[in-house]
Amino acid sequence: MEVPGMKVSLARVRAVRGDWSLSAESVFEEGIHLVSGDVGSGKSTLALMLAGLFPPASGTVERQGIASVMIAFQFPEFHVTGPDLERECKSWDVDPASILAAAGLAGRNTASPLDLSRGELKRLILACMLARDYDLLILDEPFSSLDCSEKERLCTALSGRKRGITIIFTHEQAYFPQVDRIWEIQGGVLHDRGRLPSALCRWNHAPAVIKNLIAKGKVPVNISQTDLLEAACRT
């Protein structure tokens, strides 16, 4: 018997707040998806709807073949439940020693999570989250506050996800994992820009570096730093 693949389907979904609204008619299948949009366009609202934490005003969000869901909030402080780093890790059911080492916080077991810098707290929460395997992983602005080395590390970790659906909502302009599909919120509607690399030419929020490469006829194969540098060096 064939096992149905994982997918999240949004049918005639609409979120409304005053004179602002967001509409989506889309299917997210297995792979890595990138969603971009302006400030206040509804990225976080859409992320919450996909995670089942915010009901649409109308329409349906259906998950198929998905047994586990996790969302990384834009604000890492919203995740904190432990009074110190040791107990914060344990609340995620992950090994504190290895997680704190991975997050560059070794030896700080008794520190309060809320005394960390925002970047350090983001590193900790993402390390706890990525130590586990989720069928649907939604990341709202995962790169914000991370330094460049950490952004690179996160891209590597996300690229290493071999299964499941990963949906990244971001304003990031320089660091991306290789992604399968690009989406964009514009004019209150979620638009599917398609698969890479053809999606790049339709991506209105593309970073300036990518737009410049395209203008010179050097369309990158994908959007990781390696892909961008390969395109830039192409003769």
Next chain:
Amino acid sequence: MITLEKLRYRTVAIEDLRIAPGVTSVIGPNGSGKTTLLKLLAGIALPDTGTVLVDGMSPRNTEIGWVNEFPDRNILFGNAFEEISSPLRFRHIPCTMIEDRVVTCMKSIGITHLATRPMQELSGGEKVLVALAAALVFRPQVLVLDEYDSHLDANRAGEIAHHIRKRSTPYVIHCTQDLEAAALGDVVIFLEKGKVSCAGTPEDVFTSLTGTAFYPLSWRCRV
């Protein structure tokens, strides 16, 4: 000139740093002391030893605009208009003048549509824009911005950077993880483990960071 001498506070140790008027970008790894340095410059924290002076005065005797890296930690009031009015009210500006100044400031940042929206309903980027308006509305001498751009899309971040530059605030000091934005500053300071590893023009500082993750992508691609 902002001068920092023989400064010690928590992990930050700076022997001698001078910051000229203009836009200064502070960059460095997470936990390198960027926020701590900005808090000292804003007078939110006082050094254990050493001095921070803004044109010869303590930061606490200077008009400072501040935006926290945690958007929710900027919020004191219920809606955006109240939030942006608050620095003027705290300074006992006549109520008749406050509305004009708040509306003008909101227009200049493009957030008049947020005026009556409850703060807790705003997106992360919108909260930061309101905090920025509250920091600018009383025309500070020093504007200190802790990673305000990490919540903004590239277009909006570019517009805001242009607007800040146009206002001619004497000192703008911002820390950022966006190296392209950092490179647009007059001066870049690279912090590592609480110390200034390098400070100077963007060209000088980024040249010294060639081959590291802190070298801007557009400089690598040179497109």
